Amino acid sequence: MAEGIVNPFPKIVDKEKEKRFKVKQMERALEYALDDIEREIIEKKYLSPNRIKDINIYPELGLNKDQFYEYKRQAIFSIAEALNIV
Template structure:
């Protein structure tokens, strides 16, 4: 089934897509914290708690919301677990550790991971 779903992705440079999705996932972690910190500062009336050396991009909150929707609505449970453990935990972890921790064999792990990355790329409009 997963192989059939991915046939629409055949004519893309998967290496480039993977690179863009991984960058977006890493950026998402930081942007999510930025959003939460700003909400906390606004609630406390301390908007300018730290000096700002550049203007905050007003699209950052949209990036956070869109990534959250992509993770929540475009991935199944296995895909989401892999993405969370591999890219969103804040700890650098090897693929081997992830598939052992989750109880997948190597081939199945990489199949699910590939599917998740392509689905995130599709949800975000990268492909």
Template sequence: MNAEQLTLLPEINEKEVQQIVIKELKDYRALKIQIENKREREKEGVVSLFPSLLQNNRVNEIKVRQMERALDGSLDFIERQIINQKYLNSQEINDLNIYMDLGIKKGKYYQKKRTALYRIATALGII
């Protein structure tokens, strides 16, 4: 392959990809709760407890299922632990505590975190 062929691939802004994935992970956490609340209301026979400005239930359910599939299927054990602790936990945990808790070195932690975000982006079709 020559250099001309390689330039046909679009350049990916790493920072932008990471920001998008992190936002989606945080939204996923809230959407998952929303869906659980909806199922609870349906089970109890309650139509609505709170006013709803948007009716995106179907889209939100699909987003949650696809995010769960991306998390379960594209990450290895360490990557999944990093994502869970960093973005899916209700408590804010800093990177130092996460890599110390996992028993891995700082460099390996950041490499795994970056790889995990890229794998999620790929699985979701962001890149």
């Protein structure tokens, strides 16, 4: 931008930069904060284009209901921790 010219849309630019930063943080959290099972649960449950019920996910992963919910709880907590939410 030329000197003396003020960006007429600073909030829009800042919002886009903020969104890209949040996406990058989430990608890093998924890659580094979760183990393979936790990542697979989050991807199937929340990042899939289709709504999938928990009851359809845990047998596919070879987990029982209690194991599934423990992995899911830990995955959500790990993501929140990696994103400095908790």
